[in-house]
Amino acid sequence: MAPTILFIMDFQTPIREHAADVGWFDEAAKNAAVLLSAARALGPEKVKIIHAIAASGVDKTNTSLYSVSGESAIGKRFQAFPATLSDPKIVELVAPLPGEQILSRPRVSPFHYTDLNAQLRALGATKLVLCGVATSGIVLATFRSGVDADYDVVVVGEACADVDRVLHDSLVNQCFARLGRVVTVEKARQELSG
Incomplete structure (x- = not known):
């Protein structure tokens, strides 16, 4: 049976430091941590965990497939972001354990410029569960890419x-x-277990 995919997205200290409402960020992270704990207890055969992060230094192959401009404003913002794959700056509450995937991305959607869709298809995955900040950023972009x-x-x-x-x-x-x-x-926890 194919695993459900739990996305824990952009819970990073540089984003928290600029949050308009740090309490809201922390509450969202606490709720994501509940699901992360449940997913870990179920194991990777049942729930695959992907920590998607904003990061600089991400290789963009096949730019002609995705971009009309090699140097866009959003691309420059990601290249200047103060986190990398080796130092993702994920907040402690949802920090990845060894073996959990960290997916760095050069654009808002983790599907863009990455092999994420191919990975998910190879697993036979059909369900994505999304947690993250900002709702209007990575959550929306991942939602739209996933629905599409x-x-x-x-x-x-x-x-x-x-x-x-x-x-x-x-x-x-x-x-x-x-x-x-x-x-x-609570409903998400039940669905992960189901």
Whole structure:
């Protein structure tokens, strides 16, 4: 049976340091940690954990497939981001254990410029569970990419945060709920176990 994929996304200290509401960031991280603990208890055969991070120094192969400009503003922001694959700066609460995948990305969506979709297809995965910051950044980009690739995409709204609560609520309650599914932490735990 194919594993469910649990994404723990951008819970990084440089992002926390610039959060408009650090308490909200921390609450989302605590909720993500609950799911991370449940996933670890179930094992990688049942739930594969992917820590997706913003990072500098990521190789962008096949730029012609994705970009009309070799040097975009968003690309420059990622290249200047103060984290790398060897020093991902993931907050301690959701820090990866040895053997858990860390996926660094040069764009907002972890599907962009990476082999993520090929990895997921090779596993036979069909369900993605998303936790992360910012709701309007990596969560939205991963959600859209996952939906476009026909995955069952589940957003754990309580394990996400943004710079703007109104924007977060709008995405969670309108966009994500209409095109995918939005669940509580408890419901997500049940689904991981199911």
